[in-house]
Amino acid sequence: MIRMLLRVLGHEYAAPMRRTVALMTVTAIAEGLSYALLVPVLRALFGSAPADAWPWLVAFGAAVAGYAVLRYVSDLAGMRVGTTLLRGMYHRLGDHLARLPIGWYTAGRVGEVSVLASRGLLAAMGVAAHLLAPFVAALVTPLTIVAVMLAFNWQMGLAALLAAPVVAVIQVRTARSTAAVDAERHRRDHEATGRVIEFLQAQPVLRAGGRAGERFGLLDDSLQEVARASRRQVVAAIPGALGLTLTVQAAFTGLLVLGTYLALGGTIGVAETLTILVLAARCADPLLSLSDIGGKLRGANSELVRLDAVLRTEPLPEAVDPVTPLGNGLEFESVTFRHGDRTVFDGVSLSVPDGQRLAVVGPSGAGKSTLLQLLARFYDVDAGAVRVGGVDVRVISTEELMSRMSIVFQDVYLFDATIEENVRLGRPSATDTEVRAAATAARLDEVVARLPGGWTTNVGEGGALLSGGERQRVSIARALLKDAPIVLLDEVTSALDPVNEAAVHDGIERLMAGRTVVMVAHRMRTVRRADQVAFVDGGRVVEAGSHDELLRRGGRYAEFWELSMATVTGD
């Protein structure tokens, strides 16, 4: 557990963590040892000279004071270490997430990581702040008390000690037997969350289908599975909890019987017997709390395991000696790229000279967008090379590479902030005038004028309060503001109706002027003005050349062109 914690954290935290655990252990031992003083106190009080108890009581008082100080210091240390760990962890996870390749972020991952980074992290780090001290105390204090018993009466001490291995075995076995059901519960919870989100997002359709009133079967099934998994968890935890209680109680009963027997036989003083029984009662509570703490620790541990898995995912390697590209020409040289077990590209070669425009055309699923993503190094190729300004993107620093590119995606994600802030993301150092100029160029000013709060309107989560066309204009304004020499356009006008398309047309023209452009497009008429067209299908460049050349060739591109012209002008 601690080892896992340290691995997740990084070893710079090992020393403070170890110090804290040591402090907690010392505190627990101090508590146990202080009870040793009960024996002389009670011997005096139960004996013929009760006043002899006072000096011992003073000693006990001093021991309690010492324990109090230790406890305060170790609690505080636990809290401080916990907070420090948490801070370190947030930064580490944040840095790591920013470095992971975009390809890693599938739809399911997004939800998973969100939960992990908010509550999961807190639960995992809670180990140091809240769970470790009670756990150490629940283990170490009873053991110390048993040692004290051994010192005063070996028979009773030995009897108490017998319980220790049984308790240990039960703890270990419980951990093992609950691991599977805990994982199952986590999986069911995850699945149910997915179903709830689906249920929420599909409300219009479900209602129109008359399905919202009745129980929605798919959701209800997954909710039932959660309930079932939670019951299985209860069942799996019962033997451990029962076994622990039984053991502790059997030990206490054993001590009671043994103590009575020994006292009646006269082998041990009455005061000693009674003190040991008082101490045995004192052991029971912390031991019984072990099953509760153990469950919480296991919960935290499974979060740690998930964190560890994320942190051990390798980001794309950064060049040790980054090279700065000199120009902005782009080149794919025999690029092979696999995604999972699917080969997306197989030996693709293309080049775009500095300042020219390449249009990528092809049927859906041909991997057109992936070409752009390889240029921006969202993924690394499996063979061949992608070059910018003649330099392999893998030896350009991420910062340098990104500073050279403006990317306008098909689906625009906006942050839940004002329109202005979203535009400014393109270049945080831009002046207000520059931001407004870029917005005007993207004809975003029309949108802003219509919004209730103008520039300061919050766009909602993911930009939900704007229409697709409006979001697109924000993203173009962002790219204009960034003013990078390379522009990647991913089906930019695809989601726009003709009016919106006309609106963003100027913006895009401005964005492309004098820059190296790669655009994925299926509005065939936007393709026509590219210097070069590449028709991609089946992981290969099937045809490449200028629009006119390809039309003359009468191949796949020409067929696409005919079809789309028929679509535009009507039957």
Added chain:
Amino acid sequence: MNALLRAHLGSFTAVVVLQVIGAVAGLPPLLAVVELGRTLLSPDPVDHGRIWTVVIVGAIGLLVRLLFTATAAGIGHVLDSTVQLSFRRQLAAQLGRVPLGWFSRRRTGELAKVVGEDVSAVHPFIAHAPGELVSAFVVPVVSLGYLLTVDWRLTLITLIPVVLAVAHVPLLMTPRRTREQQDFDAAMGRIASSVVEFVQGIAVVKAFGGAGRAHRRFITAADEFLDTFYRWVRGVSAIAAGMQLALAPPFVLLVVLIGGAALITSGGMAPADLLPFLLLGLGLTAPVAALGHGFDDLQAAGRAVGRIQDVLAVPALPEPAHPVAPRGHRVELRGVRFGYEADHEVLRGIDLVLEPGTVTAVVGPSGSGKSTLVQLLPRFFDPTHGSVVLGGVDVREISAGDLYDAVSFVFQDVRLLRASVADNIALAVPHAEPDDVVRTARLANIHDRILELPRGYDTVLGDDVKLSGGEAQRIAIARALLAATPVLVLDEATAFADPHTELAVRQALSTLQGDRADRTVLVIAHRMETVVDADTVVVLENGSVVESGRPAELLARNGAFAAFWRSNQAIGADPR
């Protein structure tokens, strides 16, 4: 909510009773030690038989405790999963009833959290609180009663730690602490939403990311959270430490021993009477400890219950008390006004008649209110003023069943369920014949594609395969074809991945529009041929109808529609 809990009152009572019996049964073993001490310490000769009886009674007490607490915990946890399931079902049912407009102002993630985590957070309320809290009070009260009969002075002294601990409680409840607690919760919320943004916007983060500022928002939120956390902890740590120390067993024992020693040395108490205080005295702190221990969890559970209740309290979209069946399927919009927010109207007085057997095309710039307008028909929202009338009846007077038997729709943002293709098509007609499903899929131009899927019509979408936008749209068209309603609302797609897909969808759409001669069709048109073929064109600008009529008439009028037409032609006829 209360009604829900009341349904399980029997189980709750059983848990509490079993738990209390179990907890009280924990006392005899301790009392056995007391009796043992009294007998052994008394100067009289030892009665062996009595001693062994005492030991046996103690052992039996332990066994009873074990059985009862274990049973209580088992029932409590099973009850917990049952109650959680019914909470979730109730929430799902409620979310299926609230007006759709309500969702647009909520984050899906937050609502999902209410159904998921918030219900889970109720766990301590259900599984632990009833039994454990009650026994945490019953056991000390019983012990206290017993101790009072032994020696009232030492009983009072034994209570000193409890009083000390309780004295700390008001310090934890000051307005400042409450505010810090709220800050803490708010900071926690910010961290959650910033991480969602960070992860969902990762592509943007990367594309514009300098190493430092890419995830600045996340890190800032995390740092703020920790600062708040630290402030809060620093504020309470001294108080909490004082409280914990007062309740710590060594301290309680010290107090009891000092009091006991004073009483014994002054001859005011028999030494054997000290024993019950040493054994039971610690238990007196249980209520305070239980409160402190579970307090955070219970508070969190309380807040979660609050959020659950907030969702359950949202008024459902009103269902008519006396539903009226529509007569025919002529649709009328009478003076319809609507705004998502009170001060911002999206539709500003729309009057429109849709005759059966006609196609009405709505055109207009983005943000003109087209999507909102067509969503009023299937009653995603109710107008704030005016009415939507179907077959002579206000849609608010029509039962949901009748309404959706009459109106179906295909919108751009097609939402497919993670279910089989067949189930997705038969969504509105759950008991459709497989043959009909296949027939409509053919008509929608998607049958061949479905057969290419790994398990044909049984392929589970999302799991086995992900469909493209154009394919999803054709599934939605098949869905509407199968429903075969007399009124159809369409939001035409603006773009497709490739010309082949576009052609397939267009053909499917014309099938859909033509398969019933008397169908009333309202379509948001993006393509000019749809507009040209329509019987009526309605031009919407800024929430008002600026022009309407036959396409040819409007073109001749040379107004808004003509301008729209020309802008389209300009794009379509880009210089060759």
